[in-house]
Amino acid sequence: xxxxxxxxxxxxxxxxxxxxxxxxxxxxxxxxxxxxxxxxxxxxxxxxxxxxxxxxxxxxxxxxxxxxxxxxxxxxxxxxxxxxxxxxxxxxxxxxxxxxxxxxxxxxxxxxxxxxxxxxxxxxxxx
Numbered sequence: 001x002x003x004x005x006x007x008x009x010x011x012x013x014x015x016x017x018x019x020x021x022x023x024x025x026x027x028x029x030x031x032x033x034x035x036x037x038x039x040x041x042x043x044x045x046x047x048x049x050x051x052x053x054x055x056x057x058x059x060x061x062x063x064x065x066x067x068x069x070x071x072x073x074x075x076x077x078x079x080x081x082x083x084x085x086x087x088x089x090x091x092x093x094x095x096x097x098x099x100x101x102x103x104x105x106x107x108x109x110x111x112x113x114x115x116x117x118x119x120x121x122x123x124x125x126x127x
Contacts, residue, residue, distance in 0.1 A: 072097055
């Protein structure tokens, strides 16, 4: 099942390639590298379910945020194809990114809570 989702993520990321050619017909290498890193982060988190308990839940929120970032690039591509103006496209792109950041920040907040709880439990057990 994981390999099916991985294959789907790779296939979906290929649809974002027209965005990289948006720089006067030239390939935008920095944007391509950053999106590959973003997709790689999603794959690593999804496949590497090494966390359990509270950490797993926290990293699921982070994974959702990264997913929103990746899907946002596809939305941007389709908006260019549908003829939305650059200004409208950029505003919508940033609003969607803001929601992705919200999930990521909340995920890291949950990580902090888990670490604090583990630290208190460790101090309690050592006393």
